Amino acid sequence: MSASTDNVWILGTHMTKFGRHGDKDLIDLASESATGALTDAGVTIHDMEVMGCGSLFNAMAGVGQQLQKQIGQTGIPVYNVANACATGATAIRTVYLTIKAGEADMGLAVGVEQMGKGGLLGVGGKGDRARTEYKPSGRYGSVMSVEGLVGTGLMPGVFAQAGMEYAYENSGVGFEQFAKVAEKNHAHSTLNPLAHYQKQFSLDEIMNAEMMSYPNTLLMCCPNTDGSAAVVLVSEEKLRTLSKDQQRRAVKISASVLTTDPWTERAQVQPDVNTLTRNAAKKAYEMAGVDPKDLDLVELHDCFATAELIHYDNLMLCEPGGAGEWIDKRGPWRDGETPVNVSGGLISKGHPIGATGIANVYEVATHLRGEAGDRQVEGAKVGLAHVIGLGSACGVHILEKAGV
Amino acid sequence: MAKIPIVDYLVIDDGEPYLRAWEAVDTGALYFDRRNGDAKGGGTEFKPRRLADVGKVRSFTIVQRGVPGVPVPYASALVDIDGGGCVKANVVNTPVDPEHVTLGMPVKLTTWVAGTDDDGNEAICFGYEPV
Numbered sequence: 001m002s003a004s005t006d007n008v009w010i011l012g013t014h015m016t017k018f019g020r021h022g023d024k025d026l027i028d029l030a031s032e033s034a035t036g037a038l039t040d041a042g043v044t045i046h047d048m049e050v051m052g053c054g055s056l057f058n059a060m061a062g063v064g065q066q067l068q069k070q071i072g073q074t075g076i077p078v079y080n081v082a083n084a085c086a087t088g089a090t091a092i093r094t095v096y097l098t099i100k101a102g103e104a105d106m107g108l109a110v111g112v113e114q115m116g117k118g119g120l121l122g123v124g125g126k127g128d129r130a131r132t133e134y135k136p137s138g139r140y141g142s143v144m145s146v147e148g149l150v151g152t153g154l155m156p157g158v159f160a161q162a163g164m165e166y167a168y169e170n171s172g173v174g175f176e177q178f179a180k181v182a183e184k185n186h187a188h189s190t191l192n193p194l195a196h197y198q199k200q201f202s203l204d205e206i207m208n209a210e211m212m213s214y215p216n217t218l219l220m221c222c223p224n225t226d227g228s229a230a231v232v233l234v235s236e237e238k239l240r241t242l243s244k245d246q247q248r249r250a251v252k253i254s255a256s257v258l259t260t261d262p263w264t265e266r267a268q269v270q271p272d273v274n275t276l277t278r279n280a281a282k283k284a285y286e287m288a289g290v291d292p293k294d295l296d297l298v299e300l301h302d303c304f305a306t307a308e309l310i311h312y313d314n315l316m317l318c319e320p321g322g323a324g325e326w327i328d329k330r331g332p333w334r335d336g337e338t339p340v341n342v343s344g345g346l347i348s349k350g351h352p353i354g355a356t357g358i359a360n361v362y363e364v365a366t367h368l369r370g371e372a373g374d375r376q377v378e379g380a381k382v383g384l385a386h387v388i389g390l391g392s393a394c395g396v397h398i399l400e401k402a403g404v
Numbered sequence: 405m406a407k408i409p410i411v412d413y414l415v416i417d418d419g420e421p422y423l424r425a426w427e428a429v430d431t432g433a434l435y436f437d438r439r440n441g442d443a444k445g446g447g448t449e450f451k452p453r454r455l456a457d458v459g460k461v462r463s464f465t466i467v468q469r470g471v472p473g474v475p476v477p478y479a480s481a482l483v484d485i486d487g488g489g490c491v492k493a494n495v496v497n498t499p500v501d502p503e504h505v506t507l508g509m510p511v512k513l514t515t516w517v518a519g520t521d522d523d524g525n526e527a528i529c530f531g532y533e534p535v
Contacts (some may be wrong), residue, residue, distance in 0.1 A: 117426065119469075120469070120471060132521050132522035132523075133521050133522065133523065134408045134521045134525050134527050136408070136412055139437035139438045140411045140413065140436060140437050140438075141409075141412025141413075141438075142409055142410060142411045142412075143408055143409075143410055143411075143527050144519065144527060145474075146410060146411065146517070147470070147471060147474055148467065148470055148471075148474035148476070148478050148494075149410060149476065149494065149518055149529050149531075150410065150411065150479040150492065150493055150494065150529065150530070150531075151481065151482075151492035151493050151494060152465065152467050152470075152478070153466065154470065154471070156465075156467075156469075157465040157467050160462065161463045161465050161480065161481075161482060162463075164463040164464055164465060164507065165462060165463035165482065166509040167429075167463075167507060168462055168463055175502075210468070210469070211466070211468040211469075212467075212468060212469045213465045213466065213467045213468065213469070214464075214465055214466035214468070214502055215465075215502075216465075241534055263433065263443045263444040265433065265434065265490060266462075266490040267480065268434070268435055268436065268437075268483065268490070269436070269490055269491055269492040270463070270482050270490075270492060308530035334447035348441060358478075363491065
């Protein structure tokens with residue numbers, strides 16, 4: 001084989017129900033999604049020539065090999081990856097790139113996480129406020145944990161600040177616009193049986209829920225969730241040899257992009273989740289030859305409601321600076337201009353970190369196949385899946401329903 | 405007993421406290437942490453730069469549910485410092501709610517004692533208060 005300029009396609013995909021799976025371990029969940037994706041693709045583990053496996057909190061555990069020991073030890077290379085909340089998208093890209101490089105015709109990407117009731121994420125460094133000797137250490141020469149004394153590094157607050165920065169720079173954005181994002185996603189979740197939570201809330205209920213980190217209330221934050229998702233990728237050349245039914249259900253990956261955060265001044269003190277998303281989106285649109293207005297649906301990284309709103313702008317779904325107005329006029333609702341997070345998003349569906357980037361690809365692909373059941377976006381032909389992890393990493397995939 | 409800054413980019417040696425950034429000689433990029441190089445331009449030469457003690461709130465949040473042992477609520481803000489630089493810190497000496505902590509509000513640097521260790525040394529913290 002030689003390096004291929006052919007397209008890479010999704011042949012099969014599956015996700016577990018997202019939720020609390022205390023009766024299962026990590027490998028149970030990964031096995032369920034992996035075997036589900038293989039069955040959906042009409043192939044077996046013996047057809048796989050490469051595996052990408054993402055599990056952020058188990059990055060050193062060899063989860064891919066553990067999974068092989070349950071579903072098939074065939075000796076193929078495994079790439080265990082960890083890339084913050086873009087871990088799942090990165091697992092997809094390891095398989096995608098291996099196929100593009102001509103080293104494989106078919107491969108499996110799996111993402112899995114068991115979060116349990118993990119509490120708030122984001123506090124690092126010294127945890128002992130009561131230390132008895134103040135001695136500067138670390139790159140900032142700190143003498144104690146600075147959380148709550150020198151700002152916040154907790155995730156609800158970090159993303160609240162990202163949203164409020166957008167509100168500072170643009171008009172028509174405030175607490176109510178952020179809350180409307182959660183109102184939409186909770187409403188969407190009622191149609192998705194795989195979502196962790198499927199409960200609709202009024203705008204008042206959302207705005208009057210427990211305040212976590214202004215303006216994010218509890219109902220505007222994603223829950224800690226267990227789950228797994230998987231996808232089988234295939235080269236176009238190989239796909240042409242498969243059955244008509246496999247070809248009919250295959251979904252084309254028109255763009256696969258991963259970016260990190262380039263230097264920006266303020267990102268030294270507050271992660272810049274915008275620039276790398278804009279860069280990834282721009283590159284993906286160019287690669288796919290797709291205009292944002294062509295998108296029939298988008299699954300984007302709504303870890304918090306404040307995050308979703310700013311990504312309307314970063315992904316160019318609304319007019320520049322117009323994210324507040326766009327949610328006000330229901331642009332991202334499932335019956336709006338460009339449906340966003342019809343799965344319920346991370347806010348309702350949940351955010352098992354390693355699985356999230358594959359689950360949103362699952363969601364888009366399922367709509368493009370016309371197999372999304374009650375939540376189907378009718379006639380969907382092209383969609384975009386986005387994830388971002390702090391640190392930072394951003395993955396964007398554009399998928400299309402197309403003929404081989 | 406000594407007064408020790410909570411982070412080393414707060415300078416309290418003599419006179420009024422101030423924030424000190426490391427400025428990359430080649431690009432002018434500002435950093436608060438110990439550096440191996442300039443992430444903007446790749447250079448390795450830095451010089452200290454004293455930042456102004458006034459600025460504007462660029463963004464904020466009010467943390468109501470935090471981590472055990474850290475009192476809530478507290479207002480965390482990104483402050484654009486007049487003349488250059490941006491820093492994250494608490495907004496203090498004002499009620500902690502969105503009516504009193506607002507986008508664009510002018511603020512100035514302030515310090516207080518955040519704790520005392522077993523040797524009697526005081527940790528000096530910094531934040532911003534309304535002008």
